[in-house]
Amino acid sequence: MFVVGISGSPRKAGNTEFLLGEALAVSKERGFEVERLNCSELKIDFCTDCGDCSKGRPCPKEDDAARILEALQSADGIIVASPVYFGSVTAQLKAVFxxxxxxxxxxxxxxEKxxxxxxxxxxxxxxxxxAIETIHNWMHIHGMIVVGDNSHFGGIAVRPAYEDRIGRKTVVASANKLCDLLERTCPKGSCWGGD
Ligand SMILES: Cc1cc2nc3c(=O)[nH]c(=O)nc-3n(C[C@H](O)[C@H](O)[C@H](O)COP(=O)(O)O)c2cc1C
Known part of the structure; x- marks a missing residue:
């Protein structure tokens, strides 16, 4: 099974990438394949609603979006992490969404991912x-199944993230819950496999 993580921070090696690393480490330890996509390394233009995708055509923009779409389509589980910017996600992550x-x-x-x-x-x-609600909105609008941290809404931390012991626990708990559900619903391997 395959778990894809997206970091919405424009900053390399910051708090968000650190926490996403912890979440993906949980999945990896449990035997999942993992891939991470960092907004700090990706070039993503804005959607302009040109309508091509509504007509069944591929997106005409030439940037890293195709790589993201391919990874998301192949994933069984998707972990999205973002810094809070003015009470929401970053513009970079919203552009990805x-x-x-x-x-x-x-x-x-x-x-159903x-x-x-x-x-x-x-x-x-x-x-x-x-910010988590915004991420959940994106997931619900794609018909995904959303999990929290077995207590509240997901991984919630304060910078510096490596010092936030309680916050890191909510990140690990969220990743474990995602893996638990995948193991229960796809016990024999990938449910999706990019089909
Ligand atoms: C434009 C901007 C807006 C921010 N807005 C908030 C905010 O509303 N609430 C908050 O707690 N922190 C806010 N922050 C702080 C970031 O969330 C915080 O520095 C975070 O750890 C950055 O994550 P990173 O290290 O992965 O980039 C803001 C930072 C920036 C640059």
Whole structure:
């Protein structure tokens, strides 16, 4: 089975990439294949609703979106992590979300994949739950199955993330819950396999 992680931070090796690494390490330890996609390394233009994907055509933009769509389509589980920016996700992550519209318009390709969310901010109550809600909205609109951390809404941390022992526990718990559900629903291997 295959778990894809997306970090929405424009900053390399920051708090979000650290926490996503911890979440993916859980999946890897449990025998899942993993791939990470860092917005800090990707070139993603905005969706302009040109309508090509509604007509069954591929997206005409030439950037890293095709790579992201391919990975998401092959995934069984998807972990999305973002810094909190003004109480929401980053613009970079929102651009990624919008560019996944072909997967919805061309056959609801993320339907029933399992997803969980992680958010990290500078303040303890800086809008992490709101950022997570935005990530969950994207997942629900793709027909995905959303899990939290067995207690609340997902991985919620404060920077510096490596010092946030309680926050890191919620990230690990969310990743474990995602893996638990995948093991229960796809006991023999990949449910999706990129089909
Ligand atoms: C434009 C901007 C807006 C931010 N807004 C918030 C916010 O609303 N709440 C919060 O707790 N932190 C906010 N922060 C702080 C970041 O969430 C925090 O620094 C986070 O750890 C960055 O993650 P990174 O290290 O992965 O880039 C903001 C930072 C920036 C640059």
């Amino acid at each position: 919008d560019r996944t519209i072909p997967l919805r318009r061309q056959g609801l390709k993320l339907k 399992v997803g969980c969310a992680v958010a990290v901010g500078a303040s303890r109550n800086g809008g992490q739950e709101r």
